[in-house]
Amino acid sequence: MSFMLGFDSHCHLHFNHFDEDLDAVVENSRKAGISHILIPSIDIETAEISADIAEKYNLYSAAAFHPEHLPEESAEEVEWLALKRVLLRPNTVAVGETGLDYHHCTFKPDKQRRWFRRHTELAEALGYPLVVHSRGAESAVLKELPTSLSVPVILHCWGGDESLTDIAVSRDFYIGVDGPLTYRKNNKLRRLIPRIPGDRLLVETDSPFLPPEPFRGRRNEPAYTRFITMGIRELWDGSMSIENTSYILWENAMRAYRLHPENRRADIVYRYGDSLYVNLTSRCQNNCSFCIRRSADGISSYYLKHKEDPAESLVLSTIEAFPIEDFTELVFCGFGEPTLRSDLLMKSARAAGARGVKTRLNTNGLCTSFLSDHQVMRLLHCFDSVSISLNASGTREYNRICLSSVEDSWEHLMKFIRLAKNTGIDTQLSVVKNSGVDLQRVKALAERLQMFLRIR
Ligand code: SF4
Structure with missing residues (x-):
């Protein structure tokens, strides 16, 4: 049997239970139609391993301190910073798993609540989904979670009763169910399924734990997602195909983790080299x-x-939350033209500068078309250096290569270059060599302008 799309929304592939055969486990899950897996972690070490696995196999991971694995007091701030570094990794898309565990109570409830709040605030500051663990603490978890949260909340391996489930549903939280759904005696969990809206239910294995029937007593793995999916299908509408059931659950997880085209989160910051x-x-x-x-x-x-x-x-809280001091410089570049948001650009650069971080603006130099000279100078003075995309040696070539919607774009670019030079700020020009540009003419122009040209 094979599903076209399936999502194991909570699977601890980082545990050493998978050390010997991780390749095969991932391969088996793909054969079973599990196209996506989210690997939550429990501390720094597992957060790094989860991120490594996610990057290697093109999966996703989450990073947090599990309530049973909180840092020692003397190491709290160092570990918190380390956690944020993991959250900067490209396939790490959520904060989790955090929460409360009053069943084991390895740490005092006060400490657990403090860390849960800290994680919740971080998720909100970054716009990352929040993966919540609750054991013997379902009511306390719902009480702790602010009513005004703007990020998706995933109540993983939910064990609340009917009334708590109704509260979770009324707050639009996602609810994850696992292998125990398939256990003969677990009517309590099965009774919850009809109370959860079809677009809020998630399927998860919590591997290597909680294997579904018929694998009880053995190591769980993501390929077994389908057995839980079959259980959900029976409780939803036995006539729906298993592929459709899996697809609906896949879509739910894609939305929960903000990977779905409907609500996809784009990264506001990303690492490239040392910057x-x-x-x-x-x-x-x-x-x-x-x-x-x-x-x-x-x-x-x-x-x-x-x-x-x-x-x-969100931009300002993201910059504030991450350890930007780790990097050689903060470069405002991204997937568009940063000066189109000039006010935010200045605020962000000043915030970084106040923390002693060097800042660079990468720009197409066309902001003179909508900002006054004075405004341009103010903007430039927020940065330690500026890189301007020259891209051509004259008007015709610029129009051919850059297809600008700005009237007199070349003239605006030249004006920006003059203003930037006048500030005395470290300014360079750049050109892309395989763009059909006449490189010799561009080099000659840069020489006439007496500016450094970076050929990319
Ligand atoms: S200036 Fe050109 S290269 Fe830069 S973001 Fe715009 S279209 Fe892309």
Whole structure:
């Protein structure tokens, strides 16, 4: 049997249970139609391993401290920073699993709640979905979660009763169910399924734990997602095909993790070399023949195509949350022209500058078409350096290569270059060599302008 699309929305492939045969486990899951897997983690070490696995197999991961694996007090801030570094990795798309565990109670409830709040605030600041663990603490988890959260909440391996499930449903949370759904005696869990809207239910294996029938007592793995899916199908409508059931659950998980075209989250920041890049917009006045946006949605597994401009507050809280001091510089570049959001651009650059981080603006230099000279100078003074896309040696070549929607674009670009030079800020020009440009003429122009030319 094979599903076209399936999503194991919670699967701990990082545990050493999979050390010997991870390739085969992933291959088996694909053969069983599980096209997507989310690997949550429990601490820094497993967050890094999960991110490695996600990148290697083109899967997704989440990073957080599980309530049974919280940092020692003396290492709290160092580990928190390390966690944020993992959240910068391209396939790490959620904060999780965090939450409360009053069943094992390895740590005091106060400490658990403090860390749960911290994770919740971080998820909100970054716009990342939040994966929540609750054991013996379902009511407490619902009480802790703010009513105003703007990010999807995934209640993984849900064990709440009917009234708590109704509350979770009323708050639009996603609810994950696992292998125990298939256990003969588990009518309590089966009774919950009709109470959960069809677009809020997630299927998860929680591998290597909680194997479904008929694998009880053995290691669980993502290929067994289909056995839980079959259980859901029976409780929904036995006449629906297993492929359709799997597809609906796949779509739910895609929305829950903000991977679905309906609500896909584009990365606001991404790592490239030693620098951290900031992606403010996907809009641009040009449509250059060599632009990566023509052929891709992102760079090295980062998804960068904003459906609409990210909110100013989200951009600023993202920059604030991440350890930008780790990087040589913060580069405002992304998948569009950053000066189109000049106010936010200045606020963001100033925020980084206040933390002692070097900033660079990569621009097409066309903002003189909508900003006054004074405004342009103010903008430029927010940066330590500026890189301007020259891209051509004159008007005709620029129009041919850059297909600009700005009238007199070449003249605006030349004006911007003059203004940038006048600021005394470290300014360079750039050109893309295989774009059909006359490189010799561009080099000669850069020499006349007495500016450094970077050939890309
Ligand atoms: S100016 Fe930059 S972002 Fe805009 S189309 Fe050209 S290469 Fe792409």
